Amino acid sequence: MTHLPAMHRLYVTSTAPNPRRVLAFLAEKGVEVELVELDMGRREHYDPEYVARAGAPVIPALELENGEFLTESVAICRYVEALHPEPNLMGRDGLEAARIEMWQRRVEFGLLLPVGFVFRHSHPSMAGFENQVPEWAEANRPRVLAGLEMLDRRLSSAPFVAGERFTIADITAWLAIDFMRVTRIAPPEELEALRRWHARLADRPGFQRPARPARKQTAG
Amino acid sequence: MTHLPAMHRLYVTSTAPNPRRVLAFLAEKGVEVELVELDMGRREHYDPEYVARAGAPVIPALELENGEFLTESVAICRYVEALHPEPNLMGRDGLEAARIEMWQRRVEFGLLLPVGFVFRHSHPSMAGFENQVPEWAEANRPRVLAGLEMLDRRLSSAPFVAGERFTIADITAWLAIDFMRVTRIAPPEELEALRRWHARLADRPGFQRPARPARKQTAG
CATH class of the missing domain: 3.40.30.10 (Glutaredoxin)
Incomplete structure (x- = not known):
């Protein structure tokens, strides 16, 4: 190698x-x-x-x-x-790698991207960074819910997003849901499979919310 | 295996x-x-x-x-x-695979997605499929040009999008540019590196425009 x-x-x-x-x-x-x-x-x-x-x-x-x-x-x-x-988080052979990438992309395009659009196009803090299109933020709110419903259906029949074990698809899904706080959208209570998955993963080392860094390091 | x-x-x-x-x-x-x-x-x-x-x-x-x-x-x-x-089109080792994925995603988010948004939110044929947000189509037109400029800068210093050889990143870039026809945006003439790359790849087997299928096959 x-x-x-x-x-x-x-x-x-x-x-x-x-x-x-x-x-x-x-x-x-x-x-x-x-x-x-x-x-x-x-x-x-x-x-x-x-x-x-x-x-x-x-x-x-x-x-x-x-x-x-x-x-x-x-x-x-x-x-x-x-x-x-x-x-292993991205697949042990070609089939598993493709399956994980499929779910990773479904979550990315179906949930993370809509959450990002709602944030970037509606949040006052983004006004200086983005030529905001409020209509686009509104168009994405129902897509966030549709993305959560897709995840809930999936997690009703599989323990993790990409199947039988924890992968990068769970990481992307978790962080997309965490990021929803800035859009003031909460996952609906009735999405029970999603809620159980979320509770089950809460202690994982990667999912603790970061503290704002106390002192800034600079590049170089 | x-x-x-x-x-x-x-x-x-x-x-x-x-x-x-x-x-x-x-x-x-x-x-x-x-x-x-x-x-x-x-x-x-x-x-x-x-x-x-x-x-x-x-x-x-x-x-x-x-x-x-x-x-x-x-x-x-x-x-x-x-x-x-x-x-090989997606990388022979971990470093090349990561480099190709980086370029593939830059093209996907920086060009293919904006082209798709212009199409979906401005083309009359998409009115029945999409809750069209015309302002979002307009917001993406300059992004299409920015994506083309990114590609032109890249192709000024490398023969292919991901580096020294043809990869999936070239396929995504080519199809994004081809798809631009439906948005009536053409790559600016002055993007010479992009134009040379495009001309050099025109004969590749995957880039011939498909004929509309003469007779519909159906699933099942």
Whole structure:
């Protein structure tokens, strides 16, 4: 096997869903890495030096020991899985990997994206970041509920989102639901399978809500 | 290695971008599979029997010989890659797989999704399928151009979207640009690196525009 460069540093905003997806993935693996906290509210991810290195004004970004940067949370997770295969979170063979990716994408497009659109297009704190389209926020509220109902139907017949065991699809679903707080939408009480799954996973190491960092670290 | 079930049938609408992504992927592999053409315009993917089998009213769907269905075009491609590893389109080791997934997602969220939003929220043919938000279509037009500019910058320094060789990221980028026809946005002439890449790839087997099927096959 080719030598894979080790992780050097992970750039995060530890309260935002996509960085939290990678942090939860690392926590499930029991792997630690040096974190650099960037303040998205202060646009620190638009710093020209950061953009030049990361390739785009996005967080999270994983800096490797060879100086290369990886962005896109699911791509970063795939690299972490290659470095630290156990516990497996993205599939042990081609069929399981495809099944997990299928559920991961259903949750991403059916729940995480609509939650993000409601937030970005209706929350006052996003007015300076987004050319807000309030009608688009409203159009996505029923989609958030439809995404939750899809999950509830799935969890009525399987213990975890992608099937018999905990995977990255559970991480994405959990963080999407957690992120719903900013949209003031709560999962309806009658989605019992969803509620049971949520209660069962609450103690997992990756799902503890991060404290706001007491002191800011800066890049470089 | 676990035995992976063979492909049985692929359900497609061969003019739509996500089915075309899988069809192009198969064409690059030189692999054929029985196709079942569904007419999205006639909502054939909402047929209750199809939804029960595929798990969702979506196209494409890959039926395996064990009766299992896989949906989500990228998940289906990952399964095809497991069955037919060469030519490799999704990465030979963990680092390359992560790099390709990073670019695939940048193109998906930065170009394919905005193109889709412009189409779905402004095209008269979509009025019956979508609660159209015209303001959202307009908000996405500049994003389509930003996505093309991102690709042009990338292709100024690399021969293919994910780097040195042709991958699924090129397939997604190509089909997103092809899909732009329905939005009446054309790539600006001055994006020369993008234009050269596009011209260089035009003869590839997966990128020939499908004929509308002469006679409809039906599922089952």
